[in-house]
Amino acid sequence: MNKKAFxxxxxxxxxxxxxxxxxxxxxxDDGASGSDDSDNExxxxxxxKTINFMHLWPEGSSRQHHLIVNDIIAEYEEANPGIxxxxxxxxxxxYKEKLKVLSSSNELPDVGxxxxxxxxxxxxxxxxxxxxxxxIENDHSDSFVPGTAEAYAIDGTTYGLPLELNITPVMYNKxxxxxxxxxxxxxxxxxxxxxxxxxxxxxxxxTLGNKDSWTGSMWxxxxxxxxxxxxxxxxxINRSGSFEDPALVEAAAKVQELVDMGGFVKGYxxxxxxxxxxYFINEQAAMYLMATWDLPQWTTDENxxxxxxxxxxxxxxxxxxxxxxxxxxxxxxxxxxxVAEDSPVKDEAKDFVSFFVEKWGEQxxxxxxxxxxxxxxxxxxxxxxxxxxxxxxxxxxxxxTLYADVQMSASVAQVHLNMIQALFGGEVSPEEFxxxxxxxxAAEEE
Amino acid sequence: MKQVMSNKLIIxxxxxxxxxxxxxxxxxxxxxxxxYGLMEWDGIGAKTxxxxxxxxxxxxxxxxxxxxxxxxxxxxxxxxxLVGYLxxxxxxxxxxxxxxxxRKIYLIPMLLSSVAIAQLWLKIYDPNNGMLNSLxxxxxxxxxxxxxxxxxxxxxxxxxxxxxxxxxxYIIIYSAALKGIPESLVEAARIDGANPIxxxxxxxxxxxxxxxxxxxxxxxxxxxxxxxxxxxMTGGGPNGASEVLASYMYKEAFASYNFGYGxxxxxxxxxxxxxxxxxxxxxxxxxxxxxx
Numbered sequence: 001m002n003k004k005a006f007x008x009x010x011x012x013x014x015x016x017x018x019x020x021x022x023x024x025x026x027x028x029d030d031g032a033s034g035s036d037d038s039d040n041e042x043x044x045x046x047x048x049k050t051i052n053f054m055h056l057w058p059e060g061s062s063r064q065h066h067l068i069v070n071d072i073i074a075e076y077e078e079a080n081p082g083i084x085x086x087x088x089x090x091x092x093x094x095y096k097e098k099l100k101v102l103s104s105s106n107e108l109p110d111v112g113x114x115x116x117x118x119x120x121x122x123x124x125x126x127x128x129x130x131x132x133x134x135x136i137e138n139d140h141s142d143s144f145v146p147g148t149a150e151a152y153a154i155d156g157t158t159y160g161l162p163l164e165l166n167i168t169p170v171m172y173n174k175x176x177x178x179x180x181x182x183x184x185x186x187x188x189x190x191x192x193x194x195x196x197x198x199x200x201x202x203x204x205x206x207t208l209g210n211k212d213s214w215t216g217s218m219w220x221x222x223x224x225x226x227x228x229x230x231x232x233x234x235x236x237i238n239r240s241g242s243f244e245d246p247a248l249v250e251a252a253a254k255v256q257e258l259v260d261m262g263g264f265v266k267g268y269x270x271x272x273x274x275x276x277x278x279y280f281i282n283e284q285a286a287m288y289l290m291a292t293w294d295l296p297q298w299t300t301d302e303n304x305x306x307x308x309x310x311x312x313x314x315x316x317x318x319x320x321x322x323x324x325x326x327x328x329x330x331x332x333x334x335x336x337x338x339v340a341e342d343s344p345v346k347d348e349a350k351d352f353v354s355f356f357v358e359k360w361g362e363q364x365x366x367x368x369x370x371x372x373x374x375x376x377x378x379x380x381x382x383x384x385x386x387x388x389x390x391x392x393x394x395x396x397x398x399x400x401t402l403y404a405d406v407q408m409s410a411s412v413a414q415v416h417l418n419m420i421q422a423l424f425g426g427e428v429s430p431e432e433f434x435x436x437x438x439x440x441x442a443a444e445e446e
Numbered sequence: 447m448k449q450v451m452s453n454k455l456i457i458x459x460x461x462x463x464x465x466x467x468x469x470x471x472x473x474x475x476x477x478x479x480x481x482y483g484l485m486e487w488d489g490i491g492a493k494t495x496x497x498x499x500x501x502x503x504x505x506x507x508x509x510x511x512x513x514x515x516x517x518x519x520x521x522x523x524x525x526x527x528l529v530g531y532l533x534x535x536x537x538x539x540x541x542x543x544x545x546x547x548x549r550k551i552y553l554i555p556m557l558l559s560s561v562a563i564a565q566l567w568l569k570i571y572d573p574n575n576g577m578l579n580s581l582x583x584x585x586x587x588x589x590x591x592x593x594x595x596x597x598x599x600x601x602x603x604x605x606x607x608x609x610x611x612x613x614x615x616y617i618i619i620y621s622a623a624l625k626g627i628p629e630s631l632v633e634a635a636r637i638d639g640a641n642p643i644x645x646x647x648x649x650x651x652x653x654x655x656x657x658x659x660x661x662x663x664x665x666x667x668x669x670x671x672x673x674x675x676x677x678x679m680t681g682g683g684p685n686g687a688s689e690v691l692a693s694y695m696y697k698e699a700f701a702s703y704n705f706g707y708g709x710x711x712x713x714x715x716x717x718x719x720x721x722x723x724x725x726x727x728x729x730x731x732x733x734x735x736x737x738x
Contacts, residue, residue, distance in 0.1 A: 097700065103490045122703060126491035204574075211594075211683055267573025269684040270595030279574070410488075411702040422685040425597065 047082055049345050051352055054088045054109040056095040056335070064368035072359045076352055083348055103128050110343040111353055113335045114160050116151035117406050118413060123338075129159040130339040130346060135354045136161070140374075143361065147400050148333045148373040161357050162333035162373035163364070166291040167394060168218055169314040169329075171298065176203060176286045176311075188226070188254065188320040195263040198286050206258070207285035208268040208424075209276030213417040214405050216268075216424050218289055218330050219258075221404055222317040223251035226324030230399040236438075237407045239445055243438035244431075252423055252430035254320065259424055269425050283308060289317075291331060292390055296369035299384040314386070316393070325398050332402035333373050365391075408441075415440040476716065482709035489705035500710035509686060510711065513694040514718070516601060520608070520690065521669035521722075527609045528616060528665055532658070535620035536646045549621060556614035564678035567607040568594075594680055597687035604688055607675055612668075616661055623657040624650060659730045663723055670719050691715045 053073070057065035066089070073085045088109065090098055095113070102108050108128055114120055123129050136149060136158060145165055152160035177184070177194075180201055185191035198205035210216040224233045228247025235241030236248060258264065265271065265279055277294075279285040281304055297304060298312040316326040337356060339349045361374030366381045371391065378391050405413040419436050422428045428436070483500050485493040504510050534552070538545040555563065570577045571593040579590040593603045627650055635649050651658075673692035676682065682689035682697060689697075695715060699708025 100489055100700075122488045122490040125488075128490070211681060213683070265574065267592035267595040270571070270573065270592060270600070270680065275568070275572070284574075409703075411704060414697065414702045418683075418685050421683055425595070425684050427597065427685060 048084070049082060049348055050084045050086055051111060051345055051349050052086050052088065052109040053352075054090070054095070054099070054112040056090055056092050056113055058089050058091055061091065062368075065370070068360065068363050068367055071363070072356055075359065076355050079355075080348075080351075083352075085352065106342060108340040108342070110340055110345055110349040111356075112338055112340070113163075114152075114338045115335060115406065116160065116162070116333055117402060118409050119406070120152060120154060120159055121409060124154045124159050127341055130341045130343070130350070131157045131159060132161055132339065132350065132353070133158050135350055139354045140357065143358070143374045145373055145375055145394065151333050151402055151406075152336050160336035160338045161353055162336040163357065163360055163370075164293070164334035165331070165371050165373040165394070165400075166293050166334060167329040167331035167390070167397065167400060168222075168289060168291045168317075169390070169393075170317055171280065171288045171290055171294075171312055171314050173280070173283055173286050174311045174313045176283065182286075184315045185318045187318050187322070188223075191318050192257070192261065192263075194286075195258065195261055199262045204265045204279055204285035205263050206287045206289070207265040207276045207279040208289070209271040209273035210264075210268045210421060210424050211271055212273045213420040214403060215273050215276070215289070216255075216420040217404050217417065218291075220251060220255055220420060220423070221330045221401060222289075223254045223320060224248050225328050225330065225401055226317065226320040227251050227254070230325070230328050230401060233404060234401060234407065237404065237412075237441065239441065243441060244434045249430045249434045252433045255423055256426065256430065259426060264424070269421055281308060283311065292371055293334065295371075295386060295390065299386050300369060312386075314390075327393075327396055328399040328401070329397055330403065331400045332406060336373075409444060412437070412440045412444055476713075479709045479716075480713045482706055483713045485706040485709075487706040488703040489699065490703075493706070496706075500707050501714070503707065504710055504714055509689070510691075510694065510714075512686060513682075513689040513691050516688065517670050517672070517690045517692075519601065520605060520672060521666045523605050524609070524612070524665040524669045525662060527612075528658075528661055530609075531613060531616040532620055534613075535617050535624060536650065538617070538621060539624040539650075540642065549617065552617045553614035555611050556618075560611070560674035561678055563607065563611050564675050567610075567675070568679055571603055595684060597684055600680055600684065600688045604676055604679055607679070608669075608672065611675065612665075616665075619657060619661060620654070623654040627653050655732075659727075662730065663726050666722055666726060667719050670722065671715060691718075 055069060056062075057069060059066045069087070073087065077083060077085060099108070099112060099114075103123060103126065106128075114123070114129070120129070136144075140149075140161070144162065148162040148165050149158055149160075152158050152162060172184070176198075180197050180203065182194045182197055183190070185194050195205040208215055208219070221233060224247060227250050228245060232241060232245055232247050236243040236245060265276060265285060268276065273290075277288065277290070280288040281297075298309055301309075317330075319326060337353045339346060339353055343349050357374065361372045361376070364370040364372040365376055365383065365387065369387070371387075371394070376391055378388055383391075405416055408416055416437055419428065419433050423430070423433045482493075484495060484497060486496045486499070487493040538549055558566075571579075573579060573590070573592040573595065576593075578593070582590045591599055594600050631649055631653070632645055635645050640648065671692050672690060673696070676688055676690055676693050677696070680688045682693045691711065692715065695708050695711040697708075698704045698711055702708075
């Protein structure tokens, strides 16, 4: 009996060990990624509450952001004894995927980050996010730049509080412009003339990383805005208009005019945005259309040579055939904060979010170079000139059109991005370009 | 030990952990994928059962068939490249001076991660500052190609990188198989007056036929589910010109939020792989087992 039992027990132990080893490494993992060095031992008399907060600014790649977040959390914990904020930090793409997985098992963090419009849609549809209108009404009725919080609203209810705001000016290299005697273009014709000059002199006129086709989409959106006005593209997407609107077709034709002139860097459809940016930083390219989230790279980032940073300037996207308002921008809020609908500490979480937005607004621009979605008092902050200019332009902005691929639902956005590549690659005519997207939008409406 | 191995219960118990793991991590997800394929689901909210609609949609989806075509092209290309690997292995097996060193050189790409390889080839193919185009310019080529941005060239450009990536893997398999051939057989053939080509073709190849069959299956199935280099180098672009089944599946499930449809693509990919594997086994089956 004993002889037989021995190997049996041995096997059992082996299995148990494997199972235990699995558990152990699992919990260790959680500890490593979930812990944060902020103090966890607060007073024991008060009722202990923990807010789980997931964000996407790891210490390595977004150091400044990371530090500000830690600051705000420490400050909040101090002001609210008994409440601990536990953070979990992931990189951008992993964050998106984890959020999705967590939501399907209904285990969202109490507070987390979300993007506007199309990204929100499925979460709101699944009743995952809590409405935050009361916070805006009570604490922040006048703090946000108009149009930013609205981007997080679905059917009139706001589900996210924006943290960032970006507009998209055309960055240009002053030295290259000067060398070839090119003035800042005020109109599309002047832009084309400038492009021609650069082409003739073997300078890359515009660098564009259209492998990530949202970059090309911004060029298209600006032309659509200048030709058709601020509303045409938005209306086509929200179905009160059509994508086959003549203005939207004409904008596509203008894109191809630039392409045919050789306006964009060679091989743009195969270059990622970062590769394309490299041409601009190496001073090989004259122009680069990119949102203001890159401002630190043009002003304070020591990784880029001072000489280059001095050469960078920006201008507003030119008008087209005398039409269009130069103070209308492509842009929009980046990430915002949400509160989970099923959170056990919903009230505390809302309070924390409100606190966070306020403090973030005070620190973001001066410490991390991020333009917050809350209004900034330019008088009282020390900033590079380019920031002051951008902030002033923001105050004068007549309209900010949210990035098309963010406005659209995820599957239509894929069609849009594919068609942008096809348009820039000359694979489709402007009419086909418009029709394909009209079809995708119409199919979804059914 | 003998006593242990004769007890059925013990055998079952020792195989159990592996069985549970493989069931939980491989077979259950496969069944789940097939099941999700029957749903309309964005991956977040509620699932709606829609029967075979996703699979019917798949049959009519031009993008799916384009991706499938690209995957099949890659499979054909990889299989053809096996011939090249085989020739190299045969040459290296001839105890040339430096063949040991060369074998190691061929192995190195295998040690690099896919993402590193992708970055390397991205730099080679860079249209303006890239190694390849700079070389072409030295030889006086004007209008150098834009490789990864050109819908006509993008596939072949990536295929070359993939073939380079897997060279070491197959060469090592072939070399090991060739090493197993007894020297006496080669010696006997040589005494009978066979030249090196005859030795390779008539003696060595038949002796490693079993290994060749396995590599054909590996190459084809590996190609059909191939993902990494393509995802990093082009993301399936421009406008789907380098989309393969696996990258299309990923895009549908994770970028377009059609988790149900993405699952259907994944399941179709599995079925295609199974059918092809069966076909290849069938076509290359032979009754003669060569012994030495």
